[in-house]
Amino acid sequence: MKYIFTLFVWALSLSAQQSTTASARWQITADFYGTTRYYRLDLDQRDAAHLSGTFSGTKLTGALTGGHLSLSGKADDGGDTRFDAMLQDDALTGTLSFGDPSAPPLVVPFTAILVKPLVRATPQTHEFNPTAYYRQFSPFYKPVLAANPGDTIHTTTVDAGGSDAQNIKRIAGGNPQTGPFYIQGAQPGDTLVVHIDRLKLNRNTAGSDDQLVQSALSPDLAVKTRDNNKGVTWKLDLEHMTASPDPSSEHLKALNVPLHPMLGCIATATSPGGAPPPTGDSGSFGGNMDFNEIAEGATVYLPVVNPGALLYFGDGHALQGDGELNGNALETSMDVTVTVDLISGKRLGFPRVETEMQIIALGYSGYLDDAFKDATSNMADWLMDDYKLTPSEVAQFLGVAAHYRVTEVADRNSGVALKIDKALLKNLSAPQKSQ
Amino acid sequence: MKYIFTLFVWALSLSAQQSTTASARWQITADFYGTTRYYRLDLDQRDAAHLSGTFSGTKLTGALTGGHLSLSGKADDGGDTRFDAMLQDDALTGTLSFGDPSAPPLVVPFTAILVKPLVRATPQTHEFNPTAYYRQFSPFYKPVLAANPGDTIHTTTVDAGGSDAQNIKRIAGGNPQTGPFYIQGAQPGDTLVVHIDRLKLNRNTAGSDDQLVQSALSPDLAVKTRDNNKGVTWKLDLEHMTASPDPSSEHLKALNVPLHPMLGCIATATSPGGAPPPTGDSGSFGGNMDFNEIAEGATVYLPVVNPGALLYFGDGHALQGDGELNGNALETSMDVTVTVDLISGKRLGFPRVETEMQIIALGYSGYLDDAFKDATSNMADWLMDDYKLTPSEVAQFLGVAAHYRVTEVADRNSGVALKIDKALLKNLSAPQKSQ
Incomplete structure (x- = not known):
């Protein structure tokens, strides 16, 4: 999805005698x-x-x-x-x-x-080998690399605990991020487009634990699970792409769950006017969204607040059930390949994701009830802006088309995803959405 | 899934001289x-x-x-x-x-x-043509029919507004229910099993509207949709099993959504010790759950509180997106065929559903955050009771296996469903669950 900001810029002149425009x-x-x-x-x-x-x-x-x-x-x-x-x-x-x-x-x-019209250069691929990792989605760290819209970046991420592909600790834990990447031409008010080309697991272990986060516990379940407090190592079978706890307890011995690598965190830096959020947090900037469909093949849309967008990502999960119920998913390091792009002149209120079959509006807030409203509002804007639905049509359409999932409850913010099948969007007789 | 309550009953005698037992x-x-x-x-x-x-x-x-x-x-x-x-x-x-x-x-x-051991008679099919409908999940209405475990009931339901297959008003609106059905042998403390054999649409219209319920509205979206307040008729194409608004507004002219008939309400009567809930409410008894997977082929498990269970159902939806965002789904009348059964001696805290591919634990509460906890607790009990997982194993398993959906936000209670793929359950090396 592209949105070309219609921009007519004539030569500017200091001479008031000449015909000039500041349009x-x-x-x-x-x-x-x-x-x-x-x-x-x-x-x-x-x-x-x-x-x-x-x-x-x-x-x-x-x-x-x-x-x-x-x-x-x-x-x-x-x-x-x-x-x-x-x-x-x-x-x-x-x-x-x-x-x-x-x-x-x-x-x-x-x-x-x-702000000059976006000019696309021949796409390049950048190799980036990180030597430092950051635990804030900050606009103040020096960009590690400048990429043009259309470029591809190949790099690595450490796990949430700060360990790399050799399981060597590179930095203290807390979702340390790779980046920030400076995207040429990205201006505040734009949307950054990140297509996830490849998430390649690069070691055969992941760390998790056996507790359930507080947001998942009824009083009854809290009593039953009061003794849970144990780290769990999962063995990743990279050939068959499955995971099993190792060592395993009695009833999980035969458990073999298909891997589905995803990025727990992906964000643009927040405004220099406020304190940068820690990498456990989420919001309009994306962040620690822990949404298991931010995986290979997905495209993530994030608002640009700083010149150059300043893209961060990390917190790779080999696999995560909805909610990130253990507080940790199957935390591991990854080789990451993304291709970046820009939608000039369009800024989102909350992140969006596109997969092969669906468009997905996200909402994050302290309560699921509010995250639900944020996701709904995000999708309503999407349908009104790009598919030209009226508010009445939005309501009729969502009433039959909405799929809601809980994305995560493990952090300060909980998340809800509102998903719409692209098959239904094709039937909307809208003026075609902007390119 | 069956749970046979192991019951050894010897002859009881009034004579203390004889060998007797009250076991x-x-x-x-x-x-x-x-x-x-x-x-x-x-x-x-x-x-x-x-x-x-x-x-x-x-x-x-x-x-x-x-x-x-x-x-x-x-x-x-x-x-x-x-x-x-x-x-x-x-x-x-x-x-x-x-x-x-x-x-x-x-x-x-x-x-x-x-309580005598369940004796299964030869299954029968009952035809029931309702002449009255009820708007409370009450234990005080006279049962309309007595069925044995294993029996099949074929009947009809009116739409949420009280209209029948001929679109003739039979009763005032508010989810009027068909029933109550008395299930022979059902005792307080049992679980009622309702397999939904068939939900057959029996007219070619459904009623809905173009508003979004308050629980879905951020302040921003509330402003944009402030003028929505219109009834919408949907035409049901029973041959192709699709629905379209009729008349349609400009951008929805080509919209044709696959039908997926479901029961908005299914419940057992609540305790005679409290006021019966209205048929807009939901809770441990089931009720107005508005979960779009309570459809053909699904099995619903409900707690039994009264002798005979007293099964109600109604509020058929030709189709409903998650959340029942319009307050009404595509409300219509239906021909309903269910087969009932009992799990003796097992009582649930919240309803459960089983589909071909998944087991689903439901939670309903005033806030989604609490419904999330209820659904999680419900599933944890299911895994501990039937699959013999320890609390630690439950946490590890849910961390990788949980799928959460928001079922509804339209009523006093909001709902969350926690779904687990049966393919993963097969890998749990549990002492086999009770038959």
Whole structure:
């Protein structure tokens, strides 16, 4: 699924005498009292003196005269928003003033660069051998590699405990991540597309345990399982692609479960304006989603908040039942191959996944009831945006087409997936979804 | 799956001189200050003078002398439990004394009958044409038909709005039920087994609507769907087994969804000691579970609380996405054929379902988070009881084997289903489950 942001950019000129236009999407970097924040500004220039635009949902009007840009508008809460900047060499520099109408306006310096249409280079494959791993989905770690949209990255991940393919501890545990990967041309407000080409298991053991997480325990079951607290090693048979506990207890001796490798974590870095989430957390940025359909062949869609997107992944699971009921799945290291892409100008509220047969909207929240609402809202937006359904049609369609799964309950956030069969989507007589 | 309650009953005699035994399961009917309550009493007689037993989890000891039964024991809370009764013609009559140790004991008269081993007659098929429908899962309505374990019942259900195969209103709406069916030999403490042989659609329309229930709405989605409030008729193509909204809105014109008839409600009557739940509710008794795998070929297991079980079913859906997101599914009337059976001496905490490929434990509660725990606990008990897994093994097995689905969010209770593939159960080296 592609969404081409319709962008008409004419030559910009410092000379007010020439016919110029600032009609474009701008990526703003603001210095917010010492903290960097990114914003998106869309401008449309009717003629030399008349500009209109949108900034964080506020409609703006103004002019570009003699290289000086001046814009203002009223936010929904009545607060004034003003831009005052100079245009030079496809860049704006100036001040942005906004805030609550009952308080003095916040005035912050900013620079803005023109978001250029995505130009696709010949796809390349990058080999990356990580030497460090990170335990925050942070925008502050230096990118390890820059890839273009269309490029493929082959790398490795350590297990959730920080051990590699040789079972050698490389870093303390807690879902250490490989990355961040910088995706050229990714701007705040875009969607990062990550196609999972290959998840190759690279050792014959995985670690788990025999407890059930608190979110799965009724009082009755808590009493019955009160003595569970044991690490369990699973042997991975990479030839037959099955797993068995080893050593095994009495009744699990013949248990041989098909492997289904997946990534527990996949994320874009969060805003530099807030504290980066630890790699046990999940949210709009993706993160520790622990969804067992984020596997080979799946495509994951994530919102871009930082320039370059800053893609992280890790926490490979050789196999995981729904919910990650043990707190750990079958935690192991992996060789990972992904191909990245961008949907310019489209930003998601929550991650989405596409598999061969289904589209899947995810929701993550502290309670399953709220995650259920988030997943439903995410899918409703998908159907309204890409399949042009009205709200009434969304309700009728979901009423017969929705499949809900619980993805995980092991962490601070629980997750719900809303899945729709692509076979049914084909029957929607929609204006074809944007390419 | 069958569970034969091992029952050795020797002839009972009023004469203390003869060799007698009261070793048996007894079904108690107590007159609890004007309200009937059912209990189960299990007795084991070592010799004429020494009886031991279990009543509501309390261990009892006593004697049967000269037709006079005397039993007592202390409950976990320190309260005294006493039985004082006369045995005559396989029946006990007397008083039962129990209660909180800090208050005067409750003394209630009771009668008890001997629970006889299940004797299977030649299976029969019953035709039942309902003339009344009920909107409570009540133990107080007169059974419409008595069937033996193994018997098949063919009948009809009206839709959730009370209309029949001719779309003629037969009763006010609110999931009116067909039944109650009395199952011979069913005793409190048993499990009723209902195999759904056939759900035959008998008209070519179903009613639904275009709203989304509150439990599915994030604030954002609530705003977008605020104008939804429209009834929708779906046309059922019984030849091709598909459904389409009729008339259809613009983008749903080509929508043609495969039909999958299911029973929204299936239940046993609840205890006469409490108010009967309305037919929109769900719980340990089953009820308005709205689970779209309660369909042809599925077997539903329900706890028996009343003598005869008192089976109700109705609320047929031609098709329903997970969650019953519209509050109504594709509501329609049906021809229903079920075969009933009993598992003597086994009582479930929550309903269970078995399909060709999976076993499914259900949980229903006000919040999905609690329903999730209930479903997990239900499955853990299933694995411990029938597959002899230890609590540690249950956790290891569920960690790799669990599939969770959200069944419904439309009613007072939300539901979660925990599903396990039978292919994996075959690999559990358990002492074979009880036949």
